Amino acid sequence: MEIIRYAALKPRPWRNGGGVTREVARFPQPASQGAGDSSWDWRVSIAEMTRAGEFSAFPGMDRVLTVVEGELLLLSVDGAEHPLEQYRPFRFSGDAAAAGALPTGDVRDLNVITRRGAFKGYTSIIELSKKRAHPVFEGQLGILLQGQAAVTPGTADGSASEAGPEPLDRYDAVVGSDSASPEILGRGFLAVVSIDPVTD
Incomplete structure (x- = not known):
């Protein structure tokens, strides 16, 4: 039986400084520490978002985002706004231009990203x-x-x-x-x- 302890996961700051991400699991595992960040077919992570900003694009991928802490994430996907409440998974394309606003304060979200045509995440x-x-x-x-x-x-x-x-x-x-x-x-x-x- 394998348990991945959240306390042992290393936080990685976002490029735009708006939050940090902790990677729970990915496939395949990187061959080395220097492997590219998108050299995987699926990834599960938990992110803390502390200020509004753009999301990184993941071309050729599909995403399922679920707010797991905090009240509301206002997600904009290709210009359309989607109010995401806690525990309501939302699927969107990693190719889309996406950004998040925090009308009620910081949120934590669970991200499932899969390579389109190879895997599907739920x-x-x-x-x-x-x-x-x-x-x-x-x-x-x-x-x-x-x-x-x-x-x-x-x-x-x-x-x-x-x-x-x-x-x-x-x-x-x-x-x-x-x-x-x-x-x-x-x-x-x-x-x-x-x-x-x-x-x-």
């Missing part, structure tokens, strides 16, 4: 339960957005795992698996990010 927000565990499957990340939760490793045969639960902190991510799907129990909200290969 973000779902679910409410956790203490009685019914939520499994995280292969090709998924489960990211704790709010509340208290713990994850237990699944077993290949579906029997109860002998390993004890691992507590999750806010924005920790659980990497999914089909052979022994990790299961998350708790109270609060979970983002389930799914990255599906395009087979057409």
